[in-house]
Amino acid sequence: MRILTLLMVMTLSIPVIAAPLEYNLSAEKVALNTWFIEGKTEDFSFENGGNIVNTAFIVTNEGVVVLDTGVSRRYGEALHSLIRSITDKPIKLVVNTHQHPDHFLGNQAFDRAVIASLEHTRDQIRQNGDAFAENMYRLVGDWMRGTEVVVPEKVIEPGMMEMGGHRLEWIELTGHSGSDLVLYDHTTGVLFPFDMVFYQRALTTPHTPGLNQWRSEIQQLRQIPFRIMLPGHGPKVTDHRALDQMSDYLSWLDETLKSSAEAGMSMTEVMALPIPSRFGSVALRQAEFERSVVHLYPEYEVAVFDH
Numbered sequence: 001m002r003i004l005t006l007l008m009v010m011t012l013s014i015p016v017i018a019a020p021l022e023y024n025l026s027a028e029k030v031a032l033n034t035w036f037i038e039g040k041t042e043d044f045s046f047e048n049g050g051n052i053v054n055t056a057f058i059v060t061n062e063g064v065v066v067l068d069t070g071v072s073r074r075y076g077e078a079l080h081s082l083i084r085s086i087t088d089k090p091i092k093l094v095v096n097t098h099q100h101p102d103h104f105l106g107n108q109a110f111d112r113a114v115i116a117s118l119e120h121t122r123d124q125i126r127q128n129g130d131a132f133a134e135n136m137y138r139l140v141g142d143w144m145r146g147t148e149v150v151v152p153e154k155v156i157e158p159g160m161m162e163m164g165g166h167r168l169e170w171i172e173l174t175g176h177s178g179s180d181l182v183l184y185d186h187t188t189g190v191l192f193p194f195d196m197v198f199y200q201r202a203l204t205t206p207h208t209p210g211l212n213q214w215r216s217e218i219q220q221l222r223q224i225p226f227r228i229m230l231p232g233h234g235p236k237v238t239d240h241r242a243l244d245q246m247s248d249y250l251s252w253l254d255e256t257l258k259s260s261a262e263a264g265m266s267m268t269e270v271m272a273l274p275i276p277s278r279f280g281s282v283a284l285r286q287a288e289f290e291r292s293v294v295h296l297y298p299e300y301e302v303a304v305f306d307h
């Protein structure tokens with residue numbers, strides 16, 4: 001008996017050999033000079049190291065444009081070496097598309113003098129960046145080691161930018177996070193809506209100015225004659241199916257919250273409502289629906305009360 005106990009103690013105390021924390025990023029060439037790095041459609045976890053975001057880069061004649069830097073210093077470094085394995089052109093511009101941590105916490109891997117965002121995004125990162133980083137440490141742990149917030153030094157002005165043979169149009173929207181950059185590359189026909197569009201992965205709402213606002217900006221994106229669209233989360237598409245899913249989900253969410261508030265339902269009751277089967281292919285639909293109820297339902301209740 002005593003030996004058995006001893007054996008058990010010995011077994012338990014054998015150190016667990018940790019797997020190296022490597023993202024193993026790979027880039028897919030999706031159009032002329034355009035590379036796409038697709039993340040998982042999962043929630044942040046230690047298992048995925050927060051690799052749940054899409055990033056991309058364009059290799060122009062003048063140099064590389066990097067579109068988002070990922071969730072951690074380690075991700076940024078992996079992205080940097082991936083770019084270096086494809087081109088030795090200088091990195092001319094590194095863009096943070098909005099304030100969310102999975103889009104800018106890899107900034108340290110790049111020259112800070114070329115990191116840019118919309119002006120309002122820069123203010124948001126300055127204000128919220130540390131809190132976001134702390135939260136990421138809590139969610140993915142050791143993957144974040146050494147990660148610090150680097151606030152973008154440059155401001156991107158909405159409008160046209162000619163760069164190394166590419167005509168890049170920067171568009172400022174607000175629906176997802178209050179300040180959301182969209183890029184349309186007129187040269188290749190690639191549309192980068194970033195987190196304005198989630199596809200096959202439920203959208204997140206902690207900083208939306210309102211579902212109607214977001215929905216009307218999705219209508220705006222429909223006017224762009226893109227050939228391929230690379231969402232911020234989820235797979236690429238060559239047609240309007242991602243926009244259709246966004247409009248459909250935003251409408252359903254808005255109507256559900258509105259009618260629930262009118263019926264006087266509690267937050268818990270709303271969370272228990274069924275999600276229509278047509279969203280059955282959307283990852284994290286239940287978890288994000290519940291989070292959206294927490295974020296948004298109080299305002300819908302106030303609107304009914306004021307009525």
Ligand SMILES: [Zn+2]
Nearest residue numbers: 098100177195
């Ligand atoms: Zn986001």
